Amino acid sequence: NQRRLRSGSSGGGSSSSNIQPFNAEAEPDDNHRHLNIANSVESIREEIRDLIRNNSVLAPKFLRLAFHDCVGGCDGCVDMTNPDNAGLDIPMDALSGIVSTWKSSDISRADIWSLAAMVGSEMTQAQRAFSLDYIGRIDCEDTGRGCLDEDSNSRECRQDLGDASVLPDANLLVHEVLDFFSDNFGFNAQETVALMGAHSIGTASQENSGFNGPVGWDNTNYFLDNDYYKMLIGGDPSKSDPEDLEDLIEIAPGWAQQTIVNGGSIPDRIQWTRGRTQDTARIISLNTDIGLARDLTGEIDSDGDVSCNFKNPAPRCPVASQTMDWMTTYRYDEEKFLEDFESVLKKMIIAGYDAETELTSVAPPLFSTVTLPEISVAQASYASGQSVQLTVANPDGDRVWIAIRRHDISPHDSTGSGSSEAWSYVCGSTTCSDQSLVSNSFDIDDIDDGLWRAYLMKDM
DSSP: OOOOOOOOOOOOOOGGGSSSSTTTTTHHHHHHHHHHHHHHHHHHHHHHHHHHHHTTTTTHHHHHHHHHHHOOOOOOBBTTSSSSGGGHHHEEEEEEHHHHTTTTTTTOOOHHHHHHHHHHHTTTTTSSOOOOOOOOOOOOGGGGSSSEESSOOOOOTTTTTTOOOOOOOOTTOOHHHHHHHHHHHHHHHHHHHHHGGGGGGGOOHHHHSSBTHHEEEEEEEOOOHHHHHHHHHOOTTTOOOOSHHOOOTTTTTOOOEEEEEOTTSSOEEEEEEEESSSOOOOOEOOOHHTTTBBTTTTTTTSSSSBBBBBSSSSOOBOTEEEHHHHHHHHHOOOHHHHHHHHHHHHOOOOOOOSHHHEEEEEEOSSSSSSSSOEEEOOEEEEEEEEEEEEEEETOOOOOEEEEEEEOOOOTTSSSSSSGGGEEEESSSOOOOOOOOOOOOEEEEOEEEEEEEEEEEEEOO
């Protein structure tokens, strides 16, 4: 049930059609504006990074906010009258200052929420940089129509009173989970299994959901990794790949059901628990998680109680044949998981739009276009004290700044070293009035080892 994000009238709100994609043949002012958009996105990205550095628990909350927003189409609004959205006020409030600063520009609240999900994912792992590829999402109050309640009646649109959306129930069977993600995002089984890896970060709050998971779904609940799959399906950790399915059946973890008693408006919940590796804490899974490894069809009642067992004693739940292969792939290949997770997250945050015709591409603030100075970095990872080897081409003599900035920042980094950067002024001749031309290399002193990227700031 896709939201009708674009009607014939924009209702007086901002429209992405006013922003032109980057065009190498365009007039300089058009390209400068597009470059300004790219640099604005980078500025917002840094503001979001600061929020996460100061409060690491925001990273998974930003990811959850974007998911709930994009069910039905990303429009910067969620229905806070729906109990399934409880707790989203925390990330919304955290981002409100950034939204207030930037919403009057070409960047919407929905864009910022999507960007926050990308930044949260980037900062909870060190292997990939999660970029925002498009802007131009339209906030619900700017679509020119009212929002719809659960009875399809029109009502005022606000960031906390968007369209009533049906969110996935925690007791969905595997085929129902696949249907939900196919209907809402066009995902196949692989993409669904990859996105479910978002449960690798964060926790479950009994106050919000009725599920009690204070340490989350795996051993490393503030790091985006493949431990979610390891904890779910088990297997021999000494092997790089299972020889056959029996490896995953006979060495499966001892997941057991647990009833969580709630009061008030939240019903009692049934979840699965098992021990965590490093301490006595218990990690959790919901029936939707377990269903990716075991097919609960015909085994679950309306309350979520399952009549079969994950492993022992008999009867065992049958293997989930539609998803188990991808669960296994990601359990043994973290790099593949992160690659696919980034791809599917980018697909999720353009839900409701044709990206090529209705959104504006955000060219990364790198020297990557033929009409701007070009830059290449000899390697991505540098150790403290090494020279960063650059190749710079600036034939037009533009006044630009190059930044080398670290991006493999853990949210637990309290030293501030994650914001370290080195700026070098570059102009188009061998002599500059302000600083000398950087042509080949420069040193970065007092940095930590890590992944670094080259960024562009152009002197307008």
